[in-house]
Amino acid sequence: MKNLTADRVRQLADYYTAEIARLADRPLRLMEVCGTHTVAIFKAGIRQLLPEQVELVSGPGCPVCVTPNDYLDTAIAYSRQSGVIIATFGDMLRVPGSSSSLMQEKARGADIRIVYSPLDSLAIARAHPDKRVIFLAVGFETTAPTTAAAILAAEQAGIDNFFVLTSHKLVPPALRALLTAGGAGVRVDGLLLPGHVCTVTGLAPFRFLAEECGTPAVVAGFEALDILQAVYMLVKQIRAGVARLENQYARVVRPEGNPAAQAALAKVYGEVDAAWRGIGVIPASGLGVREEYARFDARYVLGVDVEPTREAAGCRCGEVLRGVIKPPACPLFGRACTSDHPVGACMVSVEGACAAWYKYGAGR
Ligand code: SF4
Known part of the structure; x- marks a missing residue:
């Protein structure tokens, strides 16, 4: 969108807004799957631009949010072991586990460091050969390839004190669960799909949404105009009574995705059943470290006692x-x-x- 003048952006926004209002002839519930979209929608005031009958609801696309308590409890238990450094994205620090959080453990003296990439964790492992460095590998298809790259780099460099505690998840199986029996009670007329995930995966893993579930879906970028255009594309499909997978973010997302990232993922990880907060266990919705790389898998190599998991009372x-x-x-x-x-x-x-x-x- 960077080649558009401000006037042109305004014209297009007015056009999409008017067309959405014209085409939406019944109440529509559209889900923005991804947390980045949720924030962008708020920042741009997009809800206020849409007519009453078009409702946007958030979905399961915040990686920290869908990570269940038992993962947090395991990370906390590791952080209490001597000789362990926990390396994590900052978001994870304040997430409450069953009875503590990484932030509280850090305040009590645990060695917990914020990193911006799994490769930063590898640098910490190099600098502290006498410690076990555990990277908290949380995220979707967007971040999982960098964890895979870190494991491959550790192997190549012969680093034996770097481990990952993996909770990487795959978006398409969660959407299938939401749209089928597992998502009882959820009505969704169309889906705004996460552009950054599709940059890695390509379009193929999401085709079932339209072809099998009959749900219109549009891969969307993250600027306000991207989101408005994607909503317009969804409403247009719904009004026409069709269900297709469309790509609004074609300037970034190629149909085939990113083959190099897919190859790194496939080399290090295999699909496993995974537990999602609020949804439960979804078949083949997570990534587990393959046996060939199990020496980097904290759960496989490092024993730990984890407290029984409890959920926060009243949290929905x-x-x-x-x-x-x-x-x-x-x-x-x-x-x-x-x-x-x-x-x-x-x-x-x-x-x-x-x-x-x-x-x-x-x-x-
Ligand atoms: Fe959201 Fe309620 Fe849980 Fe707080 S307690 S995180 S408001 S669902």
């Missing part, structure tokens, strides 16, 4: 992540649960729906 993150409710419908929202005192993961992550609703206002 699960329903938020399935698009069943919007955050303000949670009785704790803005009361017991705020950005300063988050009760659930959806209030912690910058991409969490509760955090976005809390920060940018109730919207609609």
Whole structure:
């Protein structure tokens, strides 16, 4: 969109807004799957531009939010072991586990460091050969290739004190679960798909949405005009009574995705069943380290005792992540649960729906 003048952007935004209002002749529920879209929608005030009958609901696309408590509890248990350095993206620090958080453990003296890439963790491992460095590998298809690259780099460099605690997840199986029996109670008329995930995967893994589930889907970029155009494309499909997978973000997303990233992933990881907060175990929705690389898998190599998992009383993150409710419908929202005192993961992550609703206002 960078070649468009401000006037042209305004003209197009007006056009899409008017067309959406003209075409949406019944109440429509569209899900933005990805947390980055949730935040972009709030920042651009897109809800306010849409007609009453077009409702946007958030989906399960915030990686920190869908990571279940037992993963947090395991990371916390590792952080309590002597000789361990935990390397993690900053978002994970404040996520409450069953009885503690990484932030609390850090305050108690655990060696927990914020990194911006798995490769930073590898550098820490190199600098501290006497320690075990565990990278908390959380994220979707977007971030998983960099974890795979770090494992391959560790192998090549002969680094034997670098490990990953993996909770990487795959978006398409979660959407299948939401749209079929597992998502009982969720009505979605169309999906805004995460452009950055599709940059890696390509379009093929998402074709089932239209072809098998009959749900219109549009891969969307992250600028306000991208999102408006994608909503327009969805509403146009719905009005025409068709279901297709379309690519609004064609300037970045190629149909075949990124073959190099896919190859690195396939080399290091295989599909496994995975637990999602609020959704449960979804078949083949996670990535497990392959046996050939098991020496880098913390769970495989390093023993740890983990406390029994408990969920925060009253937290309705699960329903938020399935698009069943919007955050303000949670009785704790803005009361017991705020950005300063988050009760659930959806209030912690910058991409969490509760955090976005809390920060940018109730919207609609
Ligand atoms: Fe959970 Fe807080 Fe969101 Fe309620 S507002 S669902 S307690 S994160």
